[in-house]
Amino acid sequence: MKVLALYSIKGGVGKTAAAVNLAHTAAEEGVRTLLLDLDAQGAASFYFRVRARRKSTVDRLLEDRDRVQRAIRATDYEHLDILPAHESFRRLERALDAVKKSRSRLARMLKPQRREYDLVVIDCPPTLTLVAEAVFRAADLVLVPVVPTTLSERTLDMLRREFKEQGLPRERLRAFFSLVDRRKRLHRDMLEDLPRRSKVAFCRSPIPVSSDIERMGLGREPVTRFAPQSAGALAVLELWWEVRRALGMRD
Template sequence: MKIIACYSNKGGVGKTAVAVNLAYALAAAGKRTLLCDLDPQGASSFYFRVKPSKKLIDAAFFKDVEKFTDAIRGSDYDNLDILPANMSFRDFDVFLSRMRDSRSRLKKALKSVKKDYDVILLDCPPSISTLSENVFRCADAVLVPVIPTTLSQRTFEQLIAFFKENKLPMQKLHGFFSMVQSVKTLHTETMDTMHTTHKRRFLKTRVPFASDIERMGIQRAPVIATAPSSAASKAYQALGEEISKRLARSS
């Protein structure tokens, strides 16, 4: 089983759209896939028309295997299940602070479904916290969408610094450019700069800024399902193939 975290310490960069479409792409490729929505806003769950779990509240996510597994829901798509979020997830850091081995509790929770899935995708809240450190430690890959602007560049470099300071494996970090508008000079210049500075950390795939992605909230479905021939759909499919190949090489 591989664990892929869709993470950014900056909001509004297309993280959830990536998690939703990547989960769909991997499931369509025959991988038994679980999308675990860790963001209390529950956007991934919403896109797949799955209601918040009423029983998986407070610290049960980390302590109660039965409630954890019972909270998993099937989606409308083959090979794809969803673990929906609820608002109690906003207190994950509080619960983790009270537990022994707090930095490894997420990994222990996910082990309960290890035999049932080939891939687990984590849609993570945009913060650096105890939960985030759990994510970094348990994930095989941390997939980071970066809008090619100065602020996004800065937050990606902050994330790199955090990994170095906490002696986390740098090879887990996989950045890619999101919401790209190639007609913008700033986007082109920023991508050139970051590719030069952080070449080993970036995937080749670039996800464009697209109205099809914005309409996901209305259609409540992955772009790959609703607009399979669109540029955005092709980019998400390429991203899934690229990250899968990287993980295969590292295993």
Template sequence: MAVIALYSVKGGVGKTTLAANLAWCAATTSCRRTLLWDLDPAGGAGFLLDAEPPGSGAAAARVFADGDAERLIRRTPFDRLDLLPADESLHDLDPLFASLGKRKRLAKLAAALMQRYDRIILDCPPVLGELAGQVLRAADLVVLPLPPSPLSMRAQVTVEAAIRQRTKSGVRLLPVLSMLDRRRALHRDLAAAQPDWPVIPLASVVEQGAVEQRPVGAMSPQSPAAIALGQLWTRIERELAA
């Protein structure tokens, strides 16, 4: 049983795409009972899995106050994969956490959900407030997507500092080079400098997956992007077993 957070302090790095596709890998490739918990008010993870909640609600944040996550969980079109959807109420999480005064509220809710799931994957917004602290204290592994650019690489330093400051024992961090285009010299150089990091290529099939609201592995299982996502999931499973 494990909690895996897709987290970065920088937006536009492919975090939500990775979260949805890795959740599918967990449920389909590893046959794990999987919950994709969308903590980003934009709600992109549910959209990518064609499992958006009907209408506009304001209940997602109340989960942290009343502890009743089960009532909001919905099934996705994919076996063994459920979604805890996001809504606009998540914009106000930091004040809610401050009023609750519970630094491990998310961790305790995740532990309760582990009675039902083998893997919980958190799609996190690019923030550095109390929600980030809650995520880092709950996660067994943080997956950090880093598109090959100097600004993205700075995000790694920031996330590593946040882990040191907000957790007592630290949490394992797995940087991932996302949206890698080997036609570009900078991308090739950064990949060569970090040969142990998993790589997700820049690929039109990933964009098409968003159009069709299907995981890449379900839509085009032999594509380089689907193979890379599967390899990333295998690496995550190895990291969790270590």
């Protein structure tokens, strides 16, 4: 079982859409996938129309593995289940701090899922605190959406230093361009220059800003489902191939 985390310290960069679309694409290939919606806003859960059980609160999930089992629900797609966000996930930071061995807690929580899933995709909350640290430790690959702007470059570098301070391997961190608008000069330049400059490895497939992806919220379906031939969906597919290779999963 491999763990892929979608992480961004900034909101609105296409992180949740990427998590949803990548998870769906993997499942379509027959990879048994669990999407873990840790973002209290619950956008990923919303896309899949799944509500959390009332009792699946963050405190219970952290203390009881059986709770985790019961909190997982099927999506409408084969091979794809989700652990939906519960409103209590807003307290995730505090709850995690309250338990022993907080930093490795998430990794241990996921361990029993090895029997049922080949891949766990985590949609992380936009924080750079204990939760992020726990996710970084649990993940085999931390994938960071980067909108091609100057500010994003600085944020990415901050994250790289954070990884270094925590003693995490740099290979675990990977960036991809998100919300790319090729009509903008700046975007085209950044696409060209940033991967060369940055100490963080970049995926080669940028995800374009796309009306189809924006429409995901209306139809509440992954773009790879309702418009599989759209530029957005095809970009996701190429990104998935790169991620799959980076995770060392079979073609």
